[in-house]
Amino acid sequence: MSKSVMNVKSNVKTVLDQLMGRKINNIYLVACGGSSAIMYSAKYILDRESQNITSDLYSSNEFIHRNPQQLGKESLVILCSMSGTTPETAEAAKFAKSKGAFTVALTNEPASPLAQNADLYIKYEWGNGVNAFDTNLSVLYQLVFGVLHMAENNEKFGKLVSSLENLQPVYEKALEQEASNARVFAQSHAKEPVIYTMASGSNYGTAYSFSICILMEMQWIHSHAIHAGEYFHGPFEIIDENVPFIILLGLDETRPLEERALSFSQRFGKKLTVLDAKQYDLDGIDEEVKGYIAPLILNRILRQYAEELAEARNHPLSKRRYMWKVEY
Template sequence: MIKNYTGQTAISKTLEELKDKDINRVFYVACGGSSALTYSSKYIIERDSKILAAEVYNSNEFIYRSPATLDEKSLVVVISHLGNTPETTAAAEFARDKGATTVAFTYENESPLAKASDFRIDYQYGPQVNPADSRNILIIQLTLGLLKIKEGHHKYDALVSSLPGLQYTVDKAIEKYTEKSIDFATKYQNEKMIYTMASGSNFGVAYTFAICILMEAQWINSHAIHAGEFFHGPFEVVDKDTPFVLLLGLDETRYMEERAQKFLNKYGEKLFILDAKDFDLSKIDIAIEGEIASVLHLYVLRALSREFAKVRNHPLETRRYMHKVEY
């Protein structure tokens, strides 16, 4: 029987159901931006868990590669906004055939993906939705909840106690970078290539901005660069004419981002440096600041994307091929 819950209730009820299940591996399976949202969770598990392993897979590759570790002790988290991505639905069915437990995050609770999963977590969507009810925070919350029920990890409670202040924190972060966002979008609206860079729990956000916003929604060439790999090839493209968006987070990998920033400041010029140290985190538990930083980066970059859409007269919903031609 499929269990269907919404928002915060969904997380607590699902964790209750998973508490007695023997789980040793978590697979996050999705495509595009939905997949990128899971990088923070993979980072959290790999850093903090002694009994769980984590993998991030593109939905199709998950099926074709058919990981040997996928079995009845696996939890497969499948994500699709509308729940109608065919390969993600197929991945959920594939995982269940292997005996794994599946949890779907989808906006549409009657979608094919929801019906193909053991549990489905619905979330709210839209500009007026409280960030605490958005899928990006709910995915992290589920991950931290797993660590709590399996290993007694403390960060789940720290996150829950911070949720009431998340709307304020997001609003202040966007406000802090509004002027910089308008300036960067206005100055570089005609650029043919913009690189993005981050590391650790923030890398998925950099990937999302590069692939889903700049390339998909604005038709600007882009590439997400891991800050740890920057000095192993990519830094050769840096000059005064090449724009970079760099995220600086609050997790353990910040040093790599700071090292990249020093180089960009010296040899680059067209820069959008988004530093989590600028955020007002007064309403966030200090134990969870690193995890919240990646969420705030995402919201600020969404605001930046709206500025690009405005000055370029290119709505974020405009597509040439997606859902328009056969592929």
């Protein structure tokens, strides 16, 4: 890789500078749960944008045990864990290094095992109060597009970074716009035993995250993130007027899949919640990258839905019965 990049978060730039001159054949996106969910959007970007670098996405322990044959000296392994203490992900960094790969950890905790095990780390911020530019998906995008810019002169890089810089006010307007919808959703879904989510393309990870982290983990509600294209080949037989679905409509090339799934669901379902990225004011988001940015916006809004749901059910998002409480 030969081109230096500007404007990214300063610690992303440090990592990109270190990657200068290094040959990268493949990228492995490795994490668990909610941190793995953000990788789906990065995989979508790499599939669409990269001319030569291949990519794969694995849950951390699957990555170690699967032990992909092509993992080696020309691999970049990107790992993520907010606390940096996820044992499988910290171990995956060590494993990847033992194979000669270059490892970059995204984490909120520079002193964590993950940050310490990786060649380099990038600190990101989290929580409702921080700027969108500094959060996990934004930092991941800066890194991935930075690599594509350095290795292949990808021209969308600058547009991506400036769009991320303009994202915070987009969030704020969208959150305000959705505030009452979120409360209505929470009230009407407070007693539902099952809630499905559905999306495709760069948005699938956002649906996956809401299903496994918010509904299953934090609310103990049955769920499954259905791929909008797979829906018609099995899962759609489950819908009827009693089964709630959250359907995401993003702005990427797979939107027709999400629209088709919504259209079918509207004929046979009644409990539908639709988040459509087209409904939001995307001022400052470049047309060429808005498909990639949509999952961040949908994700932020879904957090608001989650908070309202937790409130309506009197079941705090922090409540657990096993996680951090028993050994596993």
